[in-house]
Amino acid sequence: MASVKYKWPQNVPGEFYVDECCLDHHCCAEIAPDHFRRIDDGGHLYVYRQPSNPEERARCMAALDTCPMAAIGCDGVPPKLFSLSWWRRILR
Numbered sequence: 001m002a003s004v005k006y007k008w009p010q011n012v013p014g015e016f017y018v019d020e021c022c023l024d025h026h027c028c029a030e031i032a033p034d035h036f037r038r039i040d041d042g043g044h045l046y047v048y049r050q051p052s053n054p055e056e057r058a059r060c061m062a063a064l065d066t067c068p069m070a071a072i073g074c075d076g077v078p079p080k081l082f083s084l085s086w087w088r089r090i091l092r
């Protein structure tokens with residue numbers, strides 16, 4: 001199971017990420033090419049764009065489900081959690 005603790009620093013902030021278990025075999029980028037990309041000098045993939053609608057999220061989930069190393073996580077902190085309204089709700 002992927003871990004936020006071991007995610008690659010190249011992942012853009014958000015729900016989905018790739019962690020250090022990635023084997024660099026490119027399957028996720030074939031399933032969701034608008035979201036997963038190989039780092040230029042090789043070695044692993046990372047999330048370069050988070051999904052912004054249900055269809056894109058479904059593609060990212062399909063990539064997660066087919067990753068043989070369970071290197072894709074979907075429990076990263078979405079950027080919207082840092083919004084002012086979210087903090088107001090938490091601090092009440």
Ligand code: SF4
Nearest residue numbers: 022023025026028067
């Ligand atoms: S499917 Fe998993 S192991 Fe394969 S390249 Fe993508 S993140 Fe890495």
